[in-house]
Amino acid sequence: MKKSGAEIFVESLRHEGVKTVFGLPGGVVLKIFDVLCQQKDIELVLTRHEQAAAHMAEGYAKATGKAGVVLVTSGPGMTNIVTGLADAYMDSVPLVAFTGQVSTNLIGNDAFQEADNVGISRPCTKHNVLVKNVADLAQTIKEAFYIATSGRPGPVLVDIPKDVSTDKAEFKYPDRVYLRGYNPTVTGNKHQIRQAAEAIMKAKKPVIYVGGGAIFANAADEVRELAEITQIPVTMTLMGLGSFPGTHPLSLGMLGMHGGYWTNMAMHHADLLIAVGARFDDRVTGKLSEFCPEARVVHIDIDPTSIKKTVHAHIPIVGDVKAVLHQLNVMLRSMDGNPAEVKSQRAAWLKQVEQWRNEHPLTYRQDDRVTKPQFVIEKLYQLTRHEAIVATDVGQHQMWAAQYFKGSKPRTWLTSGGLGTMGFGFPAAIGAQKAYPEKLVLCITSEGSFQMNLQELATVAEHKLPVKVALLNNGFHGMVRQWQDLFYEGRYSASYLGKIPDFVKLAEAYGILGLRAVKPDEVEPVIKEALKHKGPVLMDIHTDPYENCYPMIPAGGAHHEMMLEDPPELVNARKGGAHKRKVDEGEGVLPA
Numbered sequence: 381m382k383k384s385g386a387e388i389f390v391e392s393l394r395h396e397g398v399k400t401v402f403g404l405p406g407g408v409v410l411k412i413f414d415v416l417c418q419q420k421d422i423e424l425v426l427t428r429h430e431q432a433a434a435h436m437a438e439g440y441a442k443a444t445g446k447a448g449v450v451l452v453t454s455g456p457g458m459t460n461i462v463t464g465l466a467d468a469y470m471d472s473v474p475l476v477a478f479t480g481q482v483s484t485n486l487i488g489n490d491a492f493q494e495a496d497n498v499g500i501s502r503p504c505t506k507h508n509v510l511v512k513n514v515a516d517l518a519q520t521i522k523e524a525f526y527i528a529t530s531g532r533p534g535p536v537l538v539d540i541p542k543d544v545s546t547d548k549a550e551f552k553y554p555d556r557v558y559l560r561g562y563n564p565t566v567t568g569n570k571h572q573i574r575q576a577a578e579a580i581m582k583a584k585k586p587v588i589y590v591g592g593g594a595i596f597a598n599a600a601d602e603v604r605e606l607a608e609i610t611q612i613p614v615t616m617t618l619m620g621l622g623s624f625p626g627t628h629p630l631s632l633g634m635l636g637m638h639g640g641y642w643t644n645m646a647m648h649h650a651d652l653l654i655a656v657g658a659r660f661d662d663r664v665t666g667k668l669s670e671f672c673p674e675a676r677v678v679h680i681d682i683d684p685t686s687i688k689k690t691v692h693a694h695i696p697i698v699g700d701v702k703a704v705l706h707q708l709n710v711m712l713r714s715m716d717g718n719p720a721e722v723k724s725q726r727a728a729w730l731k732q733v734e735q736w737r738n739e740h741p742l743t744y745r746q747d748d749r750v751t752k753p754q755f756v757i758e759k760l761y762q763l764t765r766h767e768a769i770v771a772t773d774v775g776q777h778q779m780w781a782a783q784y785f786k787g788s789k790p791r792t793w794l795t796s797g798g799l800g801t802m803g804f805g806f807p808a809a810i811g812a813q814k815a816y817p818e819k820l821v822l823c824i825t826s827e828g829s830f831q832m833n834l835q836e837l838a839t840v841a842e843h844k845l846p847v848k849v850a851l852l853n854n855g856f857h858g859m860v861r862q863w864q865d866l867f868y869e870g871r872y873s874a875s876y877l878g879k880i881p882d883f884v885k886l887a888e889a890y891g892i893l894g895l896r897a898v899k900p901d902e903v904e905p906v907i908k909e910a911l912k913h914k915g916p917v918l919m920d921i922h923t924d925p926y927e928n929c930y931p932m933i934p935a936g937g938a939h940h941e942m943m944l945e946d947p948p949e950l951v952n953a954r955k956g957g958a959h960k961r962k963v964d965e966g967e968g969v970l971p972a
């Protein structure tokens with residue numbers, strides 16, 4: 381029996397095991413929404429803004445490893461997901477976005493709510509396609525899921541014209557995909573893996589540098605095995621956090637612009653860098669010409685175009701990170717049966733790293749008047765017993781969370797790395813909570829980012845999703861204010877957020893619990909109460925408006941050129957300069 385395009389759509393999603401779709405309806409997708417509401421296998425989460433639907437799907441995908449699914453209408457529905465697509469593209473998140481399109485006979489006519497969805501999304505999708513005939517729909521959906529989740533994952537957009545959703549065709553879901561020219565390499569080249577193993581055995585000061593690719597490849601066990609058998613310390617990118625336990629003695633935590641002093645020093649002095657599913661982003665490398673000046677580089681990545689893109693790889697290995705690390709570990713074990721010997725070889729290097737860590741650990745000064753943001757993150761970390769899935773927004777709070785929330789498991793750290801999208805955190809947390817209703821999901825955000833998608837308070841309320849939002853309220857676009865203090869003589873151009881809503885009342889307006897902590901001694905009781913509460917909670921936690929995030933590699937600086945605290949000019953300026961005036965005028969000082 382023939383089925384309509386809308387029925388084929390739903391059947392195809394069923395075949396892909398899709399349980400949740402995030403979206404918002406409109407004229408050209410009404411038929412699809414109509415079929416969706418008449419079945420029970422796939423739940424539709426109605427979001428209040430399409431951008432949030434895309435970030436929810438990202439959160440879902442990052443937490444589960446499965447493709448997140450988005451369904452929106454043509455025109456503004458599609459343009460509203462562009463940020464989510466670009467975000468997913470930069471962070472290699474598997475996403476399948478279905479967009480409605482005007483009927484095929486109207487395409488190109490500037491029809492009502494027409495947009496060139498394929499053209500607009502081309503630079504920010506791994507693949508995109510306009511379905512012109514209902515007979516192609518099932519095959520296209522099969523390919524979309526395959527492309528989104530295989531190789532280096534990424535977003536795929538499928539554009540479905542209105543008539544394609546209503547036309548009928550025989551339905552048969554394909555059981556395999558063959559795409560000429562798309563065949564990701566899985567197994568690594570043995571010769572290159574042997575070279576890498578030999579380099580590791582010779583190295584005196586090696587560092588393993590892990591990116592988000594290790595998480596998508598489910599390679600955490602292999603990373604740990606590599607580190608432990610070779611006793612090589614491990615640093616992670618912002619996207620790689622969780623791929624190696626942050627509390628492990630060999631963990632160096634995050635590297636790069638706001639990485640640890642000891643971490644960046646280890647990078648600067650390393651003689652061998654083993655890059656695993658990482659892409660040498662500029663926030664990681666700092667000044668390229670002085671990046672790891674003494675190191676030979678082994679670069680393992682599924683995406684050949686990532687290799688040698690910015691940093692020369694002496695030993696490039698293309699392949700699935702999990703498969704390659706397994707091969708490498710087997711080879712290393714066969715080369716060296718005595719880990720204790722390796723340990724003694726590494727002792728001097730590990731001692732040096734420890735010395736750097738002791739010289740300049742992460743620090744902040746908490747008094748009993750103003751709450752330091754780092755203190756809040758530490759409290760959240762302790763009181764959630766390190767068990768939470770954490771989604772963050774973008775800004776200072778994100779960097780402090782990366783520094784102080786030492787994740788131990790992959791897929792429990794959801795953040796926007798490549799695009800740095802404010803507004804990502806709250807919907808991403810909702811997506812993760814939808815995937816794991818029973819788990820503790822925490823959103824660490826700040827008033828700037830939160831206000832970019834706060835309408836989704838309605839979604840958590842409606843679906844009774846118990847997301848705990850910790851909003852570190854410093855009254856500023858804090859990261860912007862930090863740069864203005866450091867590099868623009870304290871001229872706070874558009875960083876001060878004058879009119880901030882009463883977040884407790886806002887939460888209550890949506891029917892959820894709102895809590896406030898103004899003083900440091902109120903922080904712990906508020907977090908405890910939030911964690912005890914069964915439903916969603918919005919915690920408005922007032923933090924020091926003028927705290928800066930360190931260490932920091934200033935733009936254009938190298939790993940060994942970190943700023944560790946406010947420079948004297950800033951301290952002095954705060955006493956009498958422009959910065960002081962801003963404080964005197966009451967800017968950024970939150971009401972008690």
Ligand SMILES: Cc1ncc(C[n+]2csc(CCOP(=O)(O)OP(=O)(O)O)c2C)c(N)n1
Binds near residue numbers: 774802
């Ligand atoms: C959508 C978007 N717009 C602008 C920026 C630039 N930006 C980066 S951090 C930041 C301030 C973030 O403020 P807030 O969310 O309050 O976090 P805080 O730095 O105070 O912790 C801005 C505006 C961005 N990253 N994303």
